[in-house]
Structures are given as structure tokens and as C-alpha cells.
Amino acid sequence: MRRGAITVGVWMCALALPFLAASANPDQPPPHTERFPDFSLGETPEEVRDGLARGPEFRRGIPARDLLEQRRRLDDALDRLAPQDPERIDAFVVAIALDSDPVFAREAREAGRVLARRYDAAERTLVLAGPDGTRDDLAHGSIEVLFVALARIAETLDPAEDVLVLYTTSHGLKEGLAYHYGNSGYGVLSPERLRDVLGELQIARRIVIVNACYSGVFVPALSSADTAILTAAASERSSFGCEAENDWTFFGDALINRALRKPQPLADAAREAGMTIARWESDRMLLASLPQVAIGQGAQRWLAALDARAPRLPGKPVGRPAIGD
Numbered sequence: 001m002r003r004g005a006i007t008v009g010v011w012m013c014a015l016a017l018p019f020l021a022a023s024a025n026p027d028q029p030p031p032h033t034e035r036f037p038d039f040s041l042g043e044t045p046e047e048v049r050d051g052l053a054r055g056p057e058f059r060r061g062i063p064a065r066d067l068l069e070q071r072r073r074l075d076d077a078l079d080r081l082a083p084q085d086p087e088r089i090d091a092f093v094v095a096i097a098l099d100s101d102p103v104f105a106r107e108a109r110e111a112g113r114v115l116a117r118r119y120d121a122a123e124r125t126l127v128l129a130g131p132d133g134t135r136d137d138l139a140h141g142s143i144e145v146l147f148v149a150l151a152r153i154a155e156t157l158d159p160a161e162d163v164l165v166l167y168t169t170s171h172g173l174k175e176g177l178a179y180h181y182g183n184s185g186y187g188v189l190s191p192e193r194l195r196d197v198l199g200e201l202q203i204a205r206r207i208v209i210v211n212a213c214y215s216g217v218f219v220p221a222l223s224s225a226d227t228a229i230l231t232a233a234a235s236e237r238s239s240f241g242c243e244a245e246n247d248w249t250f251f252g253d254a255l256i257n258r259a260l261r262k263p264q265p266l267a268d269a270a271r272e273a274g275m276t277i278a279r280w281e282s283d284r285m286l287l288a289s290l291p292q293v294a295i296g297q298g299a300q301r302w303l304a305a306l307d308a309r310a311p312r313l314p315g316k317p318v319g320r321p322a323i324g325d
Contacts, residue, residue, distance in 0.1 A: 025133065026131075026136065027131045027132070027133055027134055027135050027136045028102075028131060028133055029100040029101065029102050029105065029130050029131045029132070029133070029182065030100055030181070030182025030183065030184070031182060031183075032100070032101075032180060032182065032183065033183060034183045036178070036180065036186060037058075037186050039051070039052060039056050039186075039187075039188050040052075041054075041056060049175075052175045052176070052188050052190055053175075053190045053192040053193060054190070054193060055143055055176075055187065055188060055189055055190050055192075055193030055194075056187055056188055057142065057143045057144060057179060057185075057186070057187030057188075058185075058186055058187065059142070059181075059184055059185045059186075060184055061183075061184050062184050062185075070139055070140055070145075073137075073138060073139040074128075074139040074145060074148065074149070077126055077128075077138070077139055077149075078126070078148075078149065078152045080123075081123070081124055081126070081152065081153070081156055082123035082124050083156060084124075084156060084157050084158050084162050086158070088305075089161050089162060089163060089302055089305050089306065090121070090124060090157065090158075090161075090162045090163070091115075091119035091120070091121040091124065091162070091163045091164075091165050091207075091306055092121065092124045092125075092153045092156070092157055092162065092163070092164055092165065093112060093115045093116050093119065093121045093124065093125040093126070093165045093166075093167070094125075094126045094127075094128070094146070094149055094150070094153070094164070094165070094166050094167070095108045095109070095111040095112035095115065095125070095126070095127045095128070095129075095167040095169075096108055096127075096128040096129065096141040096145075096146055096149075096166075096167070096168050096169070097128070097129040097130060097141045097169050097170065098141050098142070098143070098146075098168060098169070098170035098177055098178065098179045098180070098189065099169075099170040099171050099178060099179070099180045099181070100130045100131075100140075100180065100181045100182050100185075101171075101242065101244040102130075102131070102132045102133050102244055102245075103241075103242055103243060103244055103245070103246040103247065103248070103249065104129070104169045104170055104242070105129040105130050105131065105132035106132045106246075106247050106248075106319065107169050107211070107247070107248055107249060107252040107256070108127055108128070108129040108141070108167065108169055109127055109129055109132065109138075110247075110256065110257065110318060110319065111127075111167045111169070111252065111256045112125050112126075112127035112167075114256050114257070114260055114261060114315070115165055115167060115256075115260070117311060117315070118260055118261075118309070118310050118311070119163075119165060119306055119309055119310075120309045121165070124156075126149050126153075128140065128141040128145055128146065128149065129141055130181060140181065141179075142179055142181065142185055142187070143179050143187045143189050143193075146168075146189075147197055150164070150166075150197060150198070150201055150203065151201060153203070154201035154202065154203055157203070159202045159203065159204060159205070161205070161302075162205065163205040163206060163207060163302065163306060164198075164203050164205065164206040164207070164208075165206070165207045165209075166206065166207070166208050166209065167209045167211070167256070168189075168208075168209070168210050168211065168212070169211040169212070169249070169252060170211075170212050171212060171213065171242065172212025172213035172214045172215050172233075172239075173188070173213070173214060174214045174217060174235070174236075175188055175190055175217070176188050176189050176190035176191055176193075176194075176217065176218070177189040177210070177212050177215075178212075191217050191218040191220070191221035191222060192221055194218070194221070194222065195221045195222055198222075204224070204226045204227075205226045205227075205298075205299070205302060206222075206226070206227050206228070207227075207228045207229075207230075207266065207299075207303075208222055208227065208228070208229045208230070209229075209230045209231075209255070210229070210230070210231045210232065211231075211232045211239070211249060211251045211252055212232060212233070212239065213232075213233055213237070213238040213239050214233060214234075214235055214236065214237065214238070215231035215232050215233050215235075215239070215292075216231050216233055216234040216235035216236075216237070216290070216292045217235040218231055219231060219235070219292050219294050223294045223296065224296055224298075225296040225297055225298035225299070226296055226298040226299050226302075227294070227295075227296050227299055228266060228293075228294070228295040228296065228299045228303060229292070229293070229294050229295075230255070230266075230270050230291065230292070230293050231291060231292040231293075232249070232250075232251035232289060232291055233251075233289040233290060233291060233292075234289070234290040234291075234292060237287065237288065237289045237290050238287070238289060239251055239289045239291075240280075240281065240286060240289065240322075241253070241322040241323065246320065246322060247318075247319030247320045247321075247322075248319060248320070248321065248322040249322055250277050250280055250281075250289070250322045250323065251273070251277060251289070251291060252322070253317070253321055253322035253323075254272075254273040254274075254276040254277045254280075254322075255269065255270065255273035257317045257318065257319065257321075258272075258273070258276065258317055259272040259273040259276070261314050261315035261316070261317065262310075262314040262315075263310040263311060263312055263313070263314065264307075264310070265303065265304075265307045266295070266303055266306075266307060267293065267295060267303075270291070270293045271293075273291065274291045274293070277289060277291060280322075280323050284323075
């Protein structure tokens, strides 16, 4: 491989196990059995960085009927989005799994439910995820599908008052998020590419939650006065719990399944989740992932209105915990 090339071994989340088992179950995700491709896209370090920043993605060998089915699922989901209410600040929720390891699909599905309930956004929520072993009824997540969904939301929301709530879960690398669907879909979602798309669509008010190893790389690119960004790890650290058979990663369990089910401000939920994760990691002598939080001054003002919609009674965690207490 050329200098700077990315291999699958670089980006696999800490403690992950290869998801190789084939199954006759039609709701079982496709396994990863082939090497992740070389996305270096250049010979010099500068060319490599520039190529990855553009967010490369490709898919191969997908049956035509499957492409049509995915198009229909996405169109149906986008058509069901409710319009914004001019009388209040609306939240539009997107929860997306960018890897076919089923832990991410399970996590994205439940994250969509938790965030929709917290922000009173049931009719304004999109969940994009592949099969999780029990069902395959959603549009699958990919970089392109994410951008199409964001473009549709941008047509629907009022950019002067409404808020995008974006939850992404996947394996990570130091250049961004890995898109990896079986042996047919590959890509890199860089912080620069996500920043540019949100800018192009004029989605300024946003809560961005990035769950992956090295996800702190998104903080400098996406931080702004009207952005609240939470990440599972610092830019040089791994996160934990993304074994394919899990229901939750450490970060997803601590933040989504526990802290955000409670009627508390987002900043307090992030602080609680960080303390929970630090305890789990310390107990097991794991190198701290150091989740990151950056909330802009403008975001602090409109967050109060959204946080006030949280249910008065806490919800109960669901699924198998990421780790036993």
C-alpha cells in the first residue's frame, strides 16, 4: 500500500471481535471478510489528508433489486417526516449506524427512540441502520444516505430556530468515521466533509453525538457558537464495547441508555456518562477514552428549551448492558 494507506486493523474499535459468522437468518448482517480498501488517495501525506477529507465512499456488487429496495425505504422514511412547527423550536433527529456489525444497528435504533422521546420528535426522527439479527426494515446507513437525509431535513426545518440532533455510531479512525457494510460498502466520513455539508445546507443549530474510536477529531471541525458536540473518545484514544454481539458500546450505554433517559440538561448527562465510562475503564484497567464535550454559548440558550421537554420521569435502560456494574 502507498504511504498513509488505511487498513482495517487501524480503525477497528478497541475490544472488537471480527464479525465473520455467516448465517441463514435473513436479518443477520453481512460479515466483514475482506480487507478494507486503500483510501489514501495520494502519494504524499498532504495528498492523503486531502483525499480523506473529501469523504471517499464506494459500493460494489450490490444486486439491483436491493438498490431499489433501499431507495424505497429511504424515500418512505423521508416522506413521513413531519413539517416544522412555527410556534416552537423543533428537533429533527437522525440516528445512523455506519457499520454492519449489529451492535451499531441495535444502538442506533434505540438511540433514535431515546432522542425522539427526549426531544418530543417522534414524527421528526430518522433511523438509518442495517439488520441487527432480528430485523431488517430500515434504510441502511451510508455516507451518501446520511447526506440525502440531511438535505431533506434542511428543506423542512427553519434554520433560524430548529435543531438537528445527529447520532452516529461506527468504528472510527484518526481521519474520521468508517463506513463499512459487509464486503460491499466502504468509506471514510471526515470531520471536514461533515462540516462542509452542514454548512452547505445551512444547518447551524445542532447537537452532534459521535460514537467511535478517535471521535474527538470531530470537535475542532464542528465546534461553533450554535453547536453542542459530544464524542465517545479523544482524538488519540480508542473507545470500548463495540463487539458485534453487544447491544451497546460503553459510550452508547452510558450516555443514551442511561444518562439521556433522565430529566437533566444535556451537559449534566454528558458529565454523568463520562464519569460512568471512566469508572468502567478504570475497573478494567483500560486506557481512558476521555469523551469530549463542547457546547457553544448560543447552543446553551436554545438547549434549555429542548431540555425542558425531557420526560419528567426517567426511562429504564434496555438491552444487555455494555458491561456489568
